[in-house]
Amino acid sequence: MGSESMEDISGSLQKLDFHHPYTPYHVQEQFMRTVYNVLEAGNGQVGILESPTGTGKSLSLICATLTWLRAYKSSRHEVALSAATSNIQDEPEWIIDQMLAQKRDELLREWEDRERRLEQLRTKEKALETRVHKRRRLEERPVGRETDDEDAAFLLQDTESPGSGHTDALSGLSKESREILGRFGIGGATSAETPVAEQLMDEDIKIYYTSRTHSQLSQFITELRRPTFPPSLPKSMTEGRDSETEAVKLLPFSSRQRLCINPSVAKLGSVQAINDRCAELQQQKSSQKCPYVPKDELLSQTHEFRDSALASIPDIEDLHQLGKSLGVCPYYASRTALPGAEIITLPYPLLLQESARDALGIKLDGNVVVIDEAHNIMDAIANVHxxxxxxxxxxxxxxxxxxxxxxxxxxxxxxxxxxxxxxxxxxxxxxxxxxxxxxxxxxxxxxxxxxxxxxxxxxxxxxxxxxxxxxxxxxxxxxxxxxxxxxxxxxxxxxxxxxxxxxxxxxxxxxxxxNLSSEGRIFFERTAEDVKLSYLLLSPTHAFSSIADNARAVILAGGTMSPFEDYENHLFPSLAKEKVTTLSCDHVIPPENLCVRILAQSRPGNPEFEFSFQKRSDRDMITQLGLAVVNACSLVPDGVVIFFPSYGYLDEVVSMWQQNNNGQSIWSRLESRKALFREAKGASSDEMLAAYTDAIIGTSSTGRGALLLSVVGGKMSEGINFSDRLGRCVMVVGLPYPNIASPDWKAKLEYIESTTYEQLTGKAIPPNEARAQAKASSRDFYENACMRAVNQSIGRAIRHRGDYAAIVLVDKRFGSERIRGKLPGWIRSGMDKSNKDKNLGELMSSLGTFFRNRK
Missing domain, CATH: 1.20.1270 (Substrate Binding Domain Of Dnak; Chain:A; Domain 2)
Structure with missing residues (x-):
């Protein structure tokens, strides 16, 4: 967005209470104001925000988005009340006031009724337990075959009109089940026959929050339980009330695989088999109807499931257990809670696939989309397709x-x-x-x-x-x-x-x-045993457009989003620049807790470190690298983690270090300073992390610490926390560029170059200039992929405000302005301003001073 509008709105937000459960740091305030600003502006705004791990990003997202949502709904109610009396302006003032008071009372009564019902459900656990004991145990309910004809379970049903199946939000359900869910407004309008007492207030605008893994969504929900927020009613209606808060209405969406409570279906294991078997059991001609899908005899349980889900802040396991206790399918029953939910959590595939959104009844029009851990969103889009x-x-x-x-x-x-x-x-x-x-x-x-x-x-x-x-x-x-x-x-x-x-x-x-188009390619790969055909989506633009074009606002947030250009160019290529807001937050740690250095050579006069594909096998350079690591391990206490460009190169380096040199190998010298651990491709990361941790702070600790040799893009480079003593120093060896000779990367870069060239020539840019810019675009994309991987690895170290660590980038290329500019702002701020290219002696001096001052 333009700097003027940012400053104006930011100024008005300085005193805004974001209802953070703790006293927020300055960077958290900055992050929350930016998110609020993007949502308030709406109209297809996009925020690309980077906040280092350990800065409370998830809680800041929650506080900013829900503070905005409650304020937005409050103002919407105020506007609606004013509109209700706009057509009677010619009447006496007392009549207008009376009409306005009546409308306020109706809104307040409806809000109070809902909150009272939900509050009652929060204290209803004992009654629910009694019902569970009265109902037959889930495992005892017969779901077996109801026909003597064994073939019926496997025989394809005859149909002369295969295109007549349903494809809406209730696809696969029987007519009866569709009618039941239709009464809740899922798949059709709410029935006039539905008693008002059984309805809940619908939320016109929602926040859809997605992240990469189930555990990340669970952590988000845990954080969501910490803060409290004001009611969504106008302030004039809540002043002087006993309760000045309103519970958050959360609905977590997930797949049948995680929510199915039918034992005969859930045991099938694979997502595809569970989906097909579930849908098969709902066919009208099926002789084996699933007993848990919402229907007339389960109407009260379906209502209770909906209300109980909205009354608490449940995670997926809670919904699964609630469905079991009530004997109603949580996968389908959860959809009845969608109209009344304020915030919906769901994994990447359910948001990124339009067909999955349609199946769940999700409409993004006018709603807010928050994508967390968004550094890998482009890969995620490619993976789901x-x-x-x-x-x-x-x-x-x-x-x-x-x-x-x-x-x-x-x-x-x-x-x-x-x-x-x-x-x-x-x-x-x-x-x-x-x-x-x-x-x-x-x-x-x-x-x-x-x-x-x-x-x-x-x-x-x-x-x-x-x-x-x-x-x-x-x-x-x-x-x-x-x-x-x-x-x-x-x-x-x-x-x-x-x-x-x-x-x-x-x-x-x-x-x-x-789906083949200019954005996709088919590849083959031959091995000694097999041949594989793969479809790869080269560009996420078209696949993401249904989200970008419809949402009120999209927030991409992550701990390491730098460099930002790819998200703008490949997710929102046609979006006006003033509609994109970017932010790279500083870390919450004090400056003296971070030491970032570039190691460009072992000593003055020696060849510089350059671990490019052509030069990285140089024996002398690998030896000098080993000596640098030996020296670093002598100074750095506790844990040291080194990231290499690939497993193959890690094996090559270790093999060379293990060779004797003047009677003692580099490997043995490392062993005398630290306990050594080495990541192996396909090995368990949990077991290695446990052993590494034990060597530093556990029962086997000798006080000398441990050295972990890992790989950029490996299991240790993302999702693993090397906090405190586990990661006092993180070293990155070389720049881990993808294999540019591989067919998929060649195709990606050719696609970017050709499409960029077409776009530029369409703007009347001369062909030679357009060709040069197109080549630069593909080079940037290739380089950015490398630096995102580096930034992810770097981010493993500092995990909270009191943490401290040194980060050493071993390659002269890290000293170039181009590469340094693609590092996160908080990393750049920790670099030595006096000399960007260090030799080993200068590095040892810096590390020695840094760790002496941390004692």
Whole structure:
């Protein structure tokens, strides 16, 4: 946003109470004011905000967004009350006042009724427990087959109109269940027959909060329970009241896999199998209806589930347990709480996929979207649209289809027989291409989609129609269920059974084929044992546009968001610059608690450290690196963590360090100073972290500390806290650029360069200048990916206000202004201003002074 508007609004927000449960730091105040500013401006505003881990980012997000929401709703109520009397301005003043007082009373009564009901539910645990004991235990309720015909569970239902299935928020439910949920306003208008006493006030504007993992969402909900917020009523209606707070109405959304309480469905394990089986049990022709889906006889339980969810601040486990105790499906019943919720939490895939939002009844229009841990949002978008299949999968799929057709072929109706045949042709065609790929000279590359679909006439099949049929008939689930049934009978111990959902993987890949555009590519990769086809989304722009174009405001927040340019250029490329607000907060630690140095060479006159792909195998440079680490470990107390560019390079360095040099290896010298730990690809990070921690502060600690050799982008570089004694020094060796020779990165960079060139020439920029700018854009994207990974690794060290650590960047390239500019602001502020390129002697002097002053 423009600096003038920022200053004006910020000035008015200086005295705003954000209802923070503690006394906020200056950086937290700055962060909350910026978030509030973006939300208040609305109209498609975007905030890209960086607040280092340990600065209370989640709590600041909560306080800023909910303070704004309550203030916004209060002002909306005031405007609505004024509008209600605007058409009677010609009447006497006492009539207008009386009308206004009546409207205020109606609003207050409705608000009080809701709050009273929710408060009663908060104290109703004993009554709920009594009900649980009266109800039959969940595990004792029969959900088994209700037909003697074993084939019925696996046979495809005959239908001559495969396109007639539902695709709205209640997709897959029976007519009865759709009508029940429709009474709550889910999937249709609220029924006039629904008693007013059973309705709750709808919240017109909501905050959708998403993060990467289930544990991060749980932590957010825990933080949400700390602060209290004022009522959403106008202040004139709450003055002098006993209660000046209003509980937050939270609804956590999740998948069936986490919420299903039907034992026979939940035990299936995979997301695809659970989704298909759940939907199958709701079909009107199904002889095995799920007993937990909301219906007339569960109406009171569904109401109680809705109200209980909004009365507390539940996490996913709480909703699952609530559904079990009431005997109603939490996956479907939670949707009835959506209209009354103020804040909805959900994992990345449920927000980023438009089809998932539609299935849950989520409408982003005019609402606020908050994306936390947003440094990996572009990768997350690519992942939810990615798909891959293997030649070994296709061989198994062919075998499964054969088993199924031999058993049920004669019982399949016309539509089913035709579409099963089409699936068979696709399996044959893809297998044929992949079999031929085993003879190709190169091991990987880009695949032309037309070449891929030419085999066995796949290109003659209407893929959209077939995918729709597969989803509605549950073909993949039926076939895989039957094959699993046959395998369990032939092999009761499950020795040869496979749980890999190969047919679901095939369907996902077919969906990707239909989505092919300039933004996507298909790649092949050949190994000694297999061939894999993968679909990769090259740009997140189109996939994210349904969020960016509809939301009132979007907040991207993270601990390490720098550099910011990629989010602006690839998530919001057409957004006016004045609609984007960026902020990089300082850390809450005092300046003397951070020491950032660049190690450019071992000593004056020696070759400089440059761990580029061409130079990093230099034996002398690796030896000098080892000596630098030995010296650092002599000065740094407790834990030292070193991040290398890749597992391969880490192995190469360790191998060289272990070789004897003048009778003693660098490795043995390191062992004499610190307990040594080394991250291995695929190994358990929990076990290594526990052993590393124990060596520093546990029972096996000898006081000398420990050294952990890790990898940028590995398990230790994200989500692991090396706080306090675990990370007194973090070193980053080299710049971990992605492999530019890999087919996927070549395709990404070519895509960015070509699309940027087209955009620039469309603006009448001369071709030569446009080409140069396009190349610079692709270079920036490549460089930014590297620096985001570096910044994530750096962020592992300082985790709270009292923490302190040294950060050493080992490579002369870190000294360039271009690279330094892509580091977070709080890291740059900790750098030595006098000399950006240090040698080992100067580094040791700085580290010695730093740690002596911390004692």
């Amino acid at each position: 990615a798909a891959d299949i293997r030649l070994s999968d296709m061989k198994r799929a062919k075998g499964m289809l054969g088993v199924y057709v031999r058993r049920f072929g004669k019982k399949l109706g016309g539509v089913n027989r035709v579409n099963v045949g089409r699936v068979g042709r696709i399996i044959e065609g893809l297998s044929e291409w992949m079999q031929q790929a085993t003879q190709l000279k190169q091991d990987n590359g880009i695949v032309d989609a037309n070449d891929l679909t030419r085999h066995k006439g796949i290109d003659q099949i209407n893929m959209f129609e077939l995918i729709k049929y597969i989803h509605e008939s549950k073909l993949a689930f039926k076939i895989q269920s039957y094959v699993a049934h046959v395998e369990s009978e032939n092999d009761p111990k499950g020795i040869t059974r496979s749980s890999t959902p190969v047919l679901h993987s095939l369907v996902a890949f077919l969906v990707a084929l239909t």
